[in-house]
Amino acid sequence: MKNFEQAGSNLTIPAPAAVVSGGVVIAGEIRGIAAGSAAIGAKVDVVTTGVFRLPKVAADNITLGAAVYYDAGESLVTIDDDEGTNVKLGVAVEAAAATTGSVAVRLSAF
Known part of the structure; x- marks a missing residue:
């Protein structure tokens, strides 16, 4: 598929708030767990399933x-x-x- 982007179980987004690895991330309707620590606005990998x-x-x-x-x-x-x-x-x-x-x-x- 030419239009496939990613599976979506992990998303890289700007951190909506400072977060530590294993912390809950809420960004609008995105909910997940931070795979690493990040400052506000820094890129963070968010696990959305599991x-x-x-x-x-x-x-x-x-x-x-x-x-x-x-x-x-x-x-x-x-x-x-x-x-x-x-x-x-x-x-x-x-x-x-x-x-x-x-x-x-x-x-x-x-």
């Missing part, structure tokens, strides 16, 4: 298959969409009790 272990709100009791959101202010995954303020990130691929600090999240395509 399952990642991410820190979560300690009080959240997350069930298997639950929709999870990203609270950018706290840099944590949560089950609370905060009236649309938090960005949907994906689904939990495991249960994570309120006593745990992280959860495995499958990124969802939007």
